Amino acid sequence: xxxxxxxxxxxxxxxxxxxxxxxxxxxxxxxxxxxxxxxxxxxxxxxxxxxxxxxxxxxxxxxxxxxxxxxxxxxxxxxxxxxxxxxxxxxxxxxxxxxxxxxxxxxxxxxxxxxxxxxxxxxxxxxxxxxxxxxxxxxxxxxxxxxxxxxxxxxxxxxxxxxxxxxxxxxxxxxxxxxxxxxxxxxxxxxxxxxxxxxxxxxxxxxxxxxxxxxxxxxxxxxxxxxxxxxxxxxxxxxxxxxxxxxxxxxxxxxxxxxxxxxxxxxxxxxxxxxxxxxxxxxxxxxxxxxxx
Numbered sequence: 001x002x003x004x005x006x007x008x009x010x011x012x013x014x015x016x017x018x019x020x021x022x023x024x025x026x027x028x029x030x031x032x033x034x035x036x037x038x039x040x041x042x043x044x045x046x047x048x049x050x051x052x053x054x055x056x057x058x059x060x061x062x063x064x065x066x067x068x069x070x071x072x073x074x075x076x077x078x079x080x081x082x083x084x085x086x087x088x089x090x091x092x093x094x095x096x097x098x099x100x101x102x103x104x105x106x107x108x109x110x111x112x113x114x115x116x117x118x119x120x121x122x123x124x125x126x127x128x129x130x131x132x133x134x135x136x137x138x139x140x141x142x143x144x145x146x147x148x149x150x151x152x153x154x155x156x157x158x159x160x161x162x163x164x165x166x167x168x169x170x171x172x173x174x175x176x177x178x179x180x181x182x183x184x185x186x187x188x189x190x191x192x193x194x195x196x197x198x199x200x201x202x203x204x205x206x207x208x209x210x211x212x213x214x215x216x217x218x219x220x221x222x223x224x225x226x227x228x229x230x231x232x233x234x235x236x237x238x239x240x241x242x243x244x245x246x247x248x249x250x251x252x253x254x255x256x257x258x259x260x261x262x263x264x265x266x267x268x269x270x271x272x273x274x275x276x277x278x279x280x281x282x283x284x285x286x287x288x289x290x291x292x293x
Contacts, residue, residue, distance in 0.1 A: 010041045010117045014124055021132050025139045030132060031060045034104060034125060041121045044110040051102035089119040092126025096134040104129070149219040151197055152204035160218040160226060167278035174278065175237045175270035177227040178285035179244070180293070182263045184223035191258060198256040206247050226282065232270040241266045265292040
């Protein structure tokens with residue numbers, strides 16, 4: 001009776017997983033559901049979910065993806081090359097289009113081995129996840145296209161509005177820099193729109209090189225940009241704005257062939273005492289850039 005109840009519990013957990021997983025379009029939610037389902041089906045175990053990114057494996061944890069140590073990475077590569085990953089019942093490979101994207105490893109913290117129903121549950125989770133991951137990756141590609149500007153590769157205005165609505169400047173430190181390319185219409189009139197596009201792309205590339213992963217850059221208009229930094233200290237924002245101006249004036253590599261200097265009118269906003277929210281801070285930075293002209 002105990003084995004029958006256990007088998008029913010495993011089957012019910014698996015069916016619930018399979019019913020829910022097809023509607024998931026977020027990998028964090030998917031991995032969390034895998035962890036919960038396996039922990040429910042396989043007692044006394046530790047669930048490891050690994051994902052391949054740019055040729056390197058990392059493990060999913062509650063705190064995010066954690067890179068493997070070089071030693072563990074080497075052991076894993078050896079294990080994969082041997083083909084044992086397909087034979088070991090504690091593993092389920094996430095694979096589609098003949099490529100491995102990750103796998104599930106169920107580490108037992110007990111003396112007893114996996115029983116048949118537990119092995120079957122792990123295998124079926126692997127089969128279900130492979131198809132879902134393919135859908136998620138396709139969705140992520142489309143989403144990335146939808147939030148980026150096709151010309152500059154920066155985030156676009158629609159995504160900027162979304163970020164401004166979500167950003168709580170009372171909780172998260174933020175300073176904004178609004179940049180407007182001076183006399184941009186002149187480039188289009190004198191050299192043609194293709195040269196104007198080159199100027200936009202070059203300016204965006206210089207700003208991208210100056211920023212780190214915590215800073216967001218958006219193209220918010222024809223020749224206007226917004227930078228959101230995790231810093232609301234005025235002196236730091238001014239120093240960074242000056243650095244941008246200096247780079248625009250002094251950098252010659254890949255610079256579009258125009259006679260005029262490429263300069264920017266820049267506005268800065270960082271005082272949350274006079275801005276109720278991120279959208280208002282954005283308006284203040286934009287207005288300051290207009291005054292700079």
